[in-house]
Amino acid sequence: MKPTSLANNTVDKNRLGVFRYSRRAISLVWQTSPALTIGLAIATFIAGVLSRFRGSIISEVLLFQRFYY
Numbered sequence: 713m714k715p716t717s718l719a720n721n722t723v724d725k726n727r728l729g730v731f732r733y734s735r736r737a738i739s740l741v742w743q744t745s746p747a748l749t750i751g752l753a754i755a756t757f758i759a760g761v762l763s764r765f766r767g768s769i770i771s772e773v774l775l776f777q778r779f780y781y
Contacts, residue, residue, distance in 0.1 A: 742749045
C-alpha cells in the first residue's frame with residue numbers, strides 16, 4: 713500500500729504538467745506581438761484583483777444585511 717503523501721505527489725506532478733509548455737507558448741505570443749503579451753498579462757492581473765475585491769464586497773454586503781436588517 714502506498715503512503716498517501718506519495719499519491720498526493722503524483723497528483724500534484726500531473727497537475728503541474730499543464731505548465732510544461734507555458735514558456736514556449738509565452739515565447740510564441742511575444743514573437744507575434746510584445747504589446748499583446750503585456751496586455752494579456754495586465755488584463756489577467758486586473759481580472760484576478762477584481763475577482764478578489766468582488767468576493768470581499770459581496771461578503772461585506774451580506775454581513776451588513778445580517779446585522780442591520
